[in-house]
Amino acid sequence: MNRGYCGRVDAEVSTVPRPFPSAVDPLFREFVAGLDRGVLTVRRCAACARVQWPPRSLCGTCRAGEFEPHEVEPAGVVYTYTVVHRAFHPWFAERVPYGVAVVDVADSVRLTGLFEPAGALRCGLDVRGEIRELGGHPGLLWTPR
Amino acid sequence: MTARIVGVGETEYCRGTAKTTERLRLEAALAACADAGVPPEDVDGVVIPNGSVEAERFVHGLGIRDLRFHAQSVMGGASTVASVVLAAGAVRAGLASRVLVAAGGTQYSRANRLSAADGGAMAFHWPAQEFRTHLEFPYGISVPMQWYSLHANRWLAETGADPRGLRDVALSTRAHAHRNAKAFFRDRPLTSAQYDVAPLLVEPFRLYDVCPESDGAAAVLVDRAGADVLSDHRPVRIAGGGEGHADVPDDLVSRPDILQMGLSKLAPRVFAEIGVAPADLDFAQIYDCFTFVVVRQLEELGFCARGEGPAFIAERGIGPGGGLPVNTHGGLLSQAHIAGMNHVVEAVRQLRGEAGEAQVPGAATGVVTGYGDMSDGSMLVLTR
Numbered sequence: 001m002n003r004g005y006c007g008r009v010d011a012e013v014s015t016v017p018r019p020f021p022s023a024v025d026p027l028f029r030e031f032v033a034g035l036d037r038g039v040l041t042v043r044r045c046a047a048c049a050r051v052q053w054p055p056r057s058l059c060g061t062c063r064a065g066e067f068e069p070h071e072v073e074p075a076g077v078v079y080t081y082t083v084v085h086r087a088f089h090p091w092f093a094e095r096v097p098y099g100v101a102v103v104d105v106a107d108s109v110r111l112t113g114l115f116e117p118a119g120a121l122r123c124g125l126d127v128r129g130e131i132r133e134l135g136g137h138p139g140l141l142w143t144p145r
Numbered sequence: 146m147t148a149r150i151v152g153v154g155e156t157e158y159c160r161g162t163a164k165t166t167e168r169l170r171l172e173a174a175l176a177a178c179a180d181a182g183v184p185p186e187d188v189d190g191v192v193i194p195n196g197s198v199e200a201e202r203f204v205h206g207l208g209i210r211d212l213r214f215h216a217q218s219v220m221g222g223a224s225t226v227a228s229v230v231l232a233a234g235a236v237r238a239g240l241a242s243r244v245l246v247a248a249g250g251t252q253y254s255r256a257n258r259l260s261a262a263d264g265g266a267m268a269f270h271w272p273a274q275e276f277r278t279h280l281e282f283p284y285g286i287s288v289p290m291q292w293y294s295l296h297a298n299r300w301l302a303e304t305g306a307d308p309r310g311l312r313d314v315a316l317s318t319r320a321h322a323h324r325n326a327k328a329f330f331r332d333r334p335l336t337s338a339q340y341d342v343a344p345l346l347v348e349p350f351r352l353y354d355v356c357p358e359s360d361g362a363a364a365v366l367v368d369r370a371g372a373d374v375l376s377d378h379r380p381v382r383i384a385g386g387g388e389g390h391a392d393v394p395d396d397l398v399s400r401p402d403i404l405q406m407g408l409s410k411l412a413p414r415v416f417a418e419i420g421v422a423p424a425d426l427d428f429a430q431i432y433d434c435f436t437f438v439v440v441r442q443l444e445e446l447g448f449c450a451r452g453e454g455p456a457f458i459a460e461r462g463i464g465p466g467g468g469l470p471v472n473t474h475g476g477l478l479s480q481a482h483i484a485g486m487n488h489v490v491e492a493v494r495q496l497r498g499e500a501g502e503a504q505v506p507g508a509a510t511g512v513v514t515g516y517g518d519m520s521d522g523s524m525l526v527l528t529r
Binding site for chain 1: 246260261262264265266267273275276278279280281282284285286287288291294295296298299302304309344345346347348396398399401402
């Protein structure tokens with residue numbers, strides 16, 4: 001596929017902020033607080049220590065319902081990806097084509113984030129992540145390692 | 146199952162209507178009753194895909210005297226076929242004797258379209274809404290074509306599948322549409338060259354890989370085998386069916402194998418239950434919100450292995466006169482997006498021998514699938 005372009009997620013053109021949850025769901029409180037501090041915080045079952053992501057009411061292994069925060073390194077391998085050419089939100093419309101990577105990090109956790117340069121995206125790519133201000137909110141940006 | 150479809154009905158399929166979703170579904174429902182020769186007031190059950198019209202509205206609209214049963218199925222595009230399965234189960238269990246299922250509505254004319262560029266799709270309700278709002282909307286993933294592209298890109302990389310299979314589906318579906326009077330894209334040719342130069346929307350999907358939004362509704366009436374047949378139309382037997390859910394059914398990204406879908410579990414189960422194999426099918430009406438999901442569903446139905454769908458399509462042929470005609474009405478892609486009820490109606494017409502120019506000679510057994518939300522699946526096997 002021809003990829004003669006390079007998406008720029010930090011183009012300074014938008015007055016519309018990037019989508020972000022207006023109210024933080026209780027299951028995501030530590031994750032969102034972690035983004036504010038620049039770290040990726042998933043969670044771990046307090047009973048069996050199994051890492052769980054995305055967060056749910058009960059542990060998928062032992063069915064206990066108490067969890068503790070668990071930090072993961074922002075690095076991994078692209079499991080899958082997409083490159084969006086037709087956007088469905090104004091902030092993204094100013095950045096097409098933009099890349100999105102779904103990355104296998106440690107402990108069977110997969111994390112979705114923006115990726116640049118979009119033209120370099122492929123499954124199996126080694127990437128590192130950075131949490132930075134993107135469109136008025138902290139966000140995860142993956143780049144090739 | 147000892148249930149059957151005795152009536153089918155459709156409204157006009159168009160883009161632009163002043164009618165409401167309720168009105169369109171009631172009109173389709175009345176048409177299905179008329180087709181079956183059943184007085185609408187004798188309907189005693191309704192199943193409502195995605196719950197978008199209340200059962201009570203059918204009581205008034207059809208004049209139902211004694212509503213004994215209603216249910217909803219909520220699986221996005223898989224709900225329609227799953228609702229017909231529920232209707233069959235209800236008549237078989239004796240919960241009701243004549244159950245109506247109507248689907249479709251004002252998908253094109255409503256205020257907030259799924260395709261809106263202003264972020265409107267983020268106001269839709271999706272499974273595991275908090276995953277969407279915290280993990281995906283912030284990264285510009287908010288509509289089905291984007292979710293399914295994550296599946297498609299992994300499928301292409303993992304299996305080495307030939308991406309030209311998507312184009313084959315787009316062109317063959319359009320070829321079928323030219324034989325169907327209700328098809329929105331009838332008489333509008335689609336060539337390989339047009340497909341190839343159409344805009345890329347999300348990799349690997351181009352414009353003609355994605356179905357349009359439509360206005361219109363369709364309905365079927367289900368009753369129990371052995372009841373009196375009140376019309377000249379041959380009843381179509383519901384030989385089997387069901388619904389299926391992938392592992393981690395509410396989230397594609399954290400599903401260990403993103404290629405797995407509801408149909409992966411459902412199809413082998415249904416085929417084994419009723420002693421039918423893919424090779425026994427004379428046609429397939431496959432939920433086709435995207436060309437890609439047609440290829441993948443043919444694989445998961447067991448016609449071929451993962452990654453071999455494009456080669457299967459090229460060799461067997463799924464267009465008019467092909468070895469396995471798929472979406473003989475033009476599907477969602479080229480007829481209209483009637484939530485897949487148009488697929489059920491077309492399957493019934495094929496098995497009655499009333500499909501006109503699109504008739505598959507001798508059609509005796511066919512499959513209809515539904516596909517929705519985060520790859521939920523549903524399926525019906527129908528026989529003459």
